[in-house]
Amino acid sequence: MIEFRQVSKKYTQNVTALSDITLSVNKGELVFLAGPSGAGKSTLLKMIAAMERPTEGTVIVSGHDIGRIKNSGLPYLRRNLGLIFQQQRLLSDRNVLANVMLPLIVCGASRSDAERRARAALDKVGLLDKASSAPQTLSGGEQQRVSIARAIVNRPQIILADEPTANLDRESANKVLDALKAFHAVGVTCLISTHDEQFLDTATRVIYLDHGKIIESWRRTTPQVMA
Numbered sequence: 001m002i003e004f005r006q007v008s009k010k011y012t013q014n015v016t017a018l019s020d021i022t023l024s025v026n027k028g029e030l031v032f033l034a035g036p037s038g039a040g041k042s043t044l045l046k047m048i049a050a051m052e053r054p055t056e057g058t059v060i061v062s063g064h065d066i067g068r069i070k071n072s073g074l075p076y077l078r079r080n081l082g083l084i085f086q087q088q089r090l091l092s093d094r095n096v097l098a099n100v101m102l103p104l105i106v107c108g109a110s111r112s113d114a115e116r117r118a119r120a121a122l123d124k125v126g127l128l129d130k131a132s133s134a135p136q137t138l139s140g141g142e143q144q145r146v147s148i149a150r151a152i153v154n155r156p157q158i159i160l161a162d163e164p165t166a167n168l169d170r171e172s173a174n175k176v177l178d179a180l181k182a183f184h185a186v187g188v189t190c191l192i193s194t195h196d197e198q199f200l201d202t203a204t205r206v207i208y209l210d211h212g213k214i215i216e217s218w219r220r221t222t223p224q225v226m227a
């Protein structure tokens with residue numbers, strides 16, 4: 001479903017964010033990207049969404065070659081992607097429900113259909129009771145779960161989450177992660193970047209990056225049970 005073949009990304013002559021990355025992610029996998037700040041995790045996720053293009057190598061996402069995709073093809077690609085990136089903040093001038101409805105309205109859904117689906121998405125992340133609230137009145141963890149609802153409201157095949165638990169306390173972080181895992185459980189492919197070692201203990205697949213290179217990568221068939 002996602003394939004990187006000998007991919008490098010240079011932002012400038014002196015900044016190599018990714019170097020010779022080869023990996024593949026199967027449909028329905030939950031993959032954590034780990035590694036220190038500046039390792040290239042965000043760049044890797046952005047490439048899957050064609051927010052950045054490879055300098056060398058090939059990135060294939062659901063059959064699309066990201067290096068060759070035309071700008072006119074981007075909306076079609078992104079319709080299959082749920083993006084949870086820090087820069088995509090919730091809009092403070094509309095309530096939670098309207099924020100979650102937005103991707104559907106943009107794609108031409110009717111208001112009634114968009115509202116019904118947005119309420120279902122909020123229900124899935126446990127925040128239906130906050131539908132009428134202003135986003136800025138929610139906790140950081142609740143805002144992240146609204147972002148997840150907004151990302152999945154179009155029923156994407158792939159969720160990309162860049163540090164979704166950054167700056168959250170443990171309880172909020174666990175709720176955010178549980179919401180993401182619930183989508184993985186129904187077959188959505190998820191890639192999540194994190195600094196949080198605790199999440200990696202229960203993961204089934206982790207790719208460690210450092211200085212733009214994969215330094216370690218493993219899969220296990222059953223998650224480790226925490227003592």
Ligand SMILES: Nc1ncnc2c1ncn2[C@@H]1O[C@H](COP(=O)(O)OP(=O)(O)OP(=O)(O)O)[C@@H](O)[C@H]1O
Nearest residue numbers: 011012015016017036037038039040041042043044
């Ligand atoms: N738009 C950009 N222009 C120039 N350099 C960039 C750009 N985006 C990222 N970089 C550089 O590329 C490298 C990888 O950055 P990236 O954001 O992918 O790492 P990261 O692992 O996600 O880090 P963090 O955990 O801090 O978010 C860093 O050296 C960063 O400074």
